[in-house]
Amino acid sequence: MWETEHSVETNAGPAFAWAYMSDVRNWDDPPAQFTLDGPFASGAHGTTQMPVQPARHWQLREVTPTESYTIEFQLDGASIFFEWRFAGLPDDRTRLTQHISLKGESASAFVADVQQAFASSLAPGMNKIAMAIDRAYTAVR
16 A cells, blocks of 8 residues: 655674564664563564554564564554664665555545655665664674
8 A cells, every 4th residue: 555665784694684683772863762571583572662652563573683673553454664674785784674554445535644754764764774783783792
């Protein structure tokens, strides 16, 4: 029904970028707070908490370590998917791609809200993530 995608590059290799992004303590999107119940693996459940809003529950789908993972938020009759891909580049760098899609029989009811939430914020958010990974990578080199 609706989708968007953005890619960024980081100086860290895929293994480092994966380790960083598969640790929800590194997910920095104030004021949201993230928790994961269990290991970062297919089927694990997580929660996103925003001030004065009910908790939003999600599930990890299709986790392939160092390559990709997908987060699914179920809505009423639809789901929003956040697929992250990690592609190795020359010089042990990584291209991070986030593909966001909204699907389901009631997806049309959510298009305006999802588009408003992500259409303009995806690129700046991805740039922020790449810079955070670069800082963490530089700190351990």
